[in-house]
Amino acid sequence: MKDIVFDFGGVLVDWNPRYLYRKIFATSEEMEWFLAQVCTGEWNARQDAGRPFAQAVAELQEKYPKYATQIADYYARWDEMLGGEIKGTHAIVDELKARGYKLYGLTNWSAESFPLAQQRYPVLQQMDGIVVSGQEKLIKPDPEIYKRLLERFALRAENCIFTDDNVTNCAAARTLGFDSIAFENAEQLRAQLQQRGVL
Template sequence: MTIEAVVFDIGNVLIEWNPERLYDAEIGPERRAALFASVDLHGMNERVDLGEDFHAQVSALAAAHPGWGAEIMLWHDRWIEMASPEIPRSGRLLRALKARGVPVFALSNFGVETFEIARARYPVLAEFDALFVSGHLRMAKPDAPIYDALERETGVAPGRLLFTDDRADNIAAAHARGWRTHHFTGPDGLADRLVAEGLLTDKDAA
């Protein structure tokens, strides 16, 4: 079955997402480990990804843990540094697909405000043919409804979608629906897959 469209995750596919790296640089690995063990920063971020207000969620968590308040607010004030840098070859692959007339969709767990911050920094995020961002939809991967929303709104059959994501659980959920999948571990592997599927030439994927 011919692939008609390619679906990209964003974090750790098009841009790096590594909060721990920022905190290690700012407060050291030991204090960072203590902070993350004491405060559910990733749980807070999941609520933001489901559409809750970014500033309100971070501020509320800081107020609930005053001993870590300043450190928690780094998640808000320096968020873009956690979502960086861009992965340049992935962006080139996306643009090469578009140049060959292959639709490209985003399917990403991302907050409403944080996605706008990222889109202002990274022009590639404005180049998708359709966006399925969890914060706007108030549903997230790997739950089935967000995959269903993409299928319904794009009209592309599951077996004609190729989805790349860095998380195995998100890939498994797509595979269970009949999507073609590529577990992203780096842009070189994705380039090879796109060439193998006949979507790009070696020259396109360079």
């Protein structure tokens, strides 16, 4: 029986900093500039890789003092970036569990904020094991974080189906022997799992 490995953000959970910053900035133009130039995806990824929030905020506030408050809000109000669950994927998780599949999480997520998400979303509590990048200080698509998942839970890559909304992460998994699905939406994932005889 296959083991199913899920990415979380963009697959099971809807996370988007715009949910917060639409409340903070008067115009979408300023918000988009701020997210592209100040609190960037690359900056956030370093927290996903293990950098502490306090250090990240302090360094950025020194560089952009005009936006000190808005930078602090990135983590002080982090929970306001969480939307709901991705439509339809919780039902897939429920069906897989009912069929007896083992389910695992491999997520790029800060160690400091992940416990809040895990508490908020019951779907994350259904995993049989989770590897969080911020806890490991490794981040997808580094092959080592995939290997850590395999070693920790005694899995074989060739027996795993991995889904992630990031095609680079999917490609990295594929090079290690995972069967990899680039997630688009729940209907597409369901169809892919049905093709594989899983659902």
